[in-house]
Amino acid sequence: MAEHTGLKGAALDDGYAITHYDAFQVLAQAVAESKSELGRLQLPSEHDVTNTIRNMRMLPDDICQGCVRGASGDFGYTAGNGNWPVCKPVPVLEFPRPKGYTPPKPYLTHQARSGACPG
Numbered sequence: 001m002a003e004h005t006g007l008k009g010a011a012l013d014d015g016y017a018i019t020h021y022d023a024f025q026v027l028a029q030a031v032a033e034s035k036s037e038l039g040r041l042q043l044p045s046e047h048d049v050t051n052t053i054r055n056m057r058m059l060p061d062d063i064c065q066g067c068v069r070g071a072s073g074d075f076g077y078t079a080g081n082g083n084w085p086v087c088k089p090v091p092v093l094e095f096p097r098p099k100g101y102t103p104p105k106p107y108l109t110h111q112a113r114s115g116a117c118p119g
Helices: 007-012 015-038 044-056
Strands: 056-061 063-065 067-070 075-079
Touching: 015 044, 015 067, 063 075
Parallel strands: none
Antiparallel strands: 056 063, 056 075, 067 075
C-alpha cells in the first residue's frame, strides 16, 4: 500500500486512512472521468458522477473495467447488490496479535467460492 499511495509509517496503522483514501479516490476518479466526457467548460453534475461510479466495474476473472485503484487494491461496483463495492479487500486482523501470528488473506467482498472476483 505504501508503494501505491505514498502513505508511510503510522498512517498505515490506521485502517481509516486507507478507507478515506479509497473513498476520495472513487470520487476524484469519477469527477475526472465525468469531466473529460463533458468537456473543459462544464462541471459534472451529481447525476454524471453517480453514473460514472456505477460504471466502475470489476468483471469476472479480476478484469478491471474503469474500476478503482485504491490503497486497498482494485475494486468496483455492480448494480446487482445495491452498488456496494465488489472485490474490495477487507482485512480481518486480530488485536493484540498472538505469538506466531501470520496475517490471513484478506476477505474480498462478493468473492465467488472458486476465489474469482466478482462472485
